[in-house]
Amino acid sequence: MVTQSSHNQWYPVSLISELKSDKPLARTVLGEDIVVWRSGHKICAWKDLCIHRGVRLSLGTVCDNRIRCAYHGWEYNSEGRCELIPAHPNLKIPTKAKASAVYSTHEYAGLIWVNLSEEPKTFPKLDQFSDSNYRVVPGGPYEIDAAAPRVVENFLDLSHVPILHDGSIGDSNFAEMSDYTIEDRPEGFFATDIRYFQPDPDGSGSSGDVWYDFGILAPFTVYFVKHIGCRQGAEKFVLMLAVRPESVDKSWAYMVPAYNYAADLTEQQINDFHSYIFGQDRPVVESQRPELLPMDLSEELHLRSDQMTTRYRRYLKDLGMDFGVTENGYQKIVN
Numbered sequence: 001m002v003t004q005s006s007h008n009q010w011y012p013v014s015l016i017s018e019l020k021s022d023k024p025l026a027r028t029v030l031g032e033d034i035v036v037w038r039s040g041h042k043i044c045a046w047k048d049l050c051i052h053r054g055v056r057l058s059l060g061t062v063c064d065n066r067i068r069c070a071y072h073g074w075e076y077n078s079e080g081r082c083e084l085i086p087a088h089p090n091l092k093i094p095t096k097a098k099a100s101a102v103y104s105t106h107e108y109a110g111l112i113w114v115n116l117s118e119e120p121k122t123f124p125k126l127d128q129f130s131d132s133n134y135r136v137v138p139g140g141p142y143e144i145d146a147a148a149p150r151v152v153e154n155f156l157d158l159s160h161v162p163i164l165h166d167g168s169i170g171d172s173n174f175a176e177m178s179d180y181t182i183e184d185r186p187e188g189f190f191a192t193d194i195r196y197f198q199p200d201p202d203g204s205g206s207s208g209d210v211w212y213d214f215g216i217l218a219p220f221t222v223y224f225v226k227h228i229g230c231r232q233g234a235e236k237f238v239l240m241l242a243v244r245p246e247s248v249d250k251s252w253a254y255m256v257p258a259y260n261y262a263a264d265l266t267e268q269q270i271n272d273f274h275s276y277i278f279g280q281d282r283p284v285v286e287s288q289r290p291e292l293l294p295m296d297l298s299e300e301l302h303l304r305s306d307q308m309t310t311r312y313r314r315y316l317k318d319l320g321m322d323f324g325v326t327e328n329g330y331q332k333i334v335n
């Protein structure tokens with residue numbers, strides 16, 4: 001079921017670079033099929049359905065700032081109105097000949113975002129993505145057969161890093177977690193003073209301590225800021241995870257890193273690295289049972305180092321989230 005808590009959120013549907021001017025994209029958000037296409041500088045996202053005979057508009061083509069249905073060639077302008085019916089070129093176009101639902105879109109951090117609500121909430125932003133000192137390198141999406149809250153919780157799970165990612169972003173010889181702080185924020189919560197030992201925190205080949213802050217922008221969009229060298233180190237690395245929930249058991253994860261150092265790293269190297277790390281997380285998250293994230297904290301076991309993930313569950317519960325979560329223990333997912 002989709003309620004306001006998941007419906008009125010911004011979800012990434014594509015890298016901006018992925019959307020070509022002549023070809024629409026087919027996407028699914030919260031079970032809703034969407035066509036995404038470009039009309040000049042405007043990006044359109046509509047219900048993926050031609051009003052004539054219910055064909056997917058994403059099978060069509062884009063030409064002269066219109067999207068053309070593949071079946072009988074009806075052409076729609078960027079406002080969603082049909083402007084040409086090839087079988088009846090002189091017919092006055094019926095007013096009902098229009099896109100059946102038009103959604104809000106936004107371009108940010110190299111991604112195209114869509115909100116399914118008629119009154120979309122304000123788009124959440126991170127300072128670093130508009131700071132010219134940072135290089136933003138959007139990547140993904142990574143497909144995963146898991147509920148979005150499970151995917152996000154994995155990103156917020158701290159104590160798995162030295163174990164599952166031993167040798168890359170963690171070291172299993174330094175698995176003990178020190179305490180950290182979580183404070184409430186209007187957007188949810190913010191965690192600070194998270195300390196790790198990493199084999200190679202900045203790509204220089206030298207091991208050392210790093211400090212992380214974690215924050216939340218939306219139920220399925222979270223980020224961390226990594227401080228290298230010391231607690232307020234000048235070198236910072238930001239990573240935003242934005243998850244598109246296709247259905248309760250399939251999600252697409254976009255990773256948007258931003259660096260104020262490491263200018264020599266190529267985009268390919270950066271994307272390969274995140275793909276490698278996500279590849280370690282994927283089988284673990286896909287294996288989790290129940291598939292839906294339990295809202296009842298008496299389910300599963302929570303330790304001090306799990307403080308942030310239990311806070312995330314409480315945040316979702318307070319929001320009234322009922323997509324990808326379960327109140328009823330180990331129920332199977334039902335599509």
Ligand code: FES
Nearest residue numbers: 050052053069072
């Ligand atoms: S179904 Fe689209 S034009 Fe007929």
Ligand SMILES: [Fe+2]
Nearest residue numbers: 154164165281
């Ligand atoms: Fe991980």
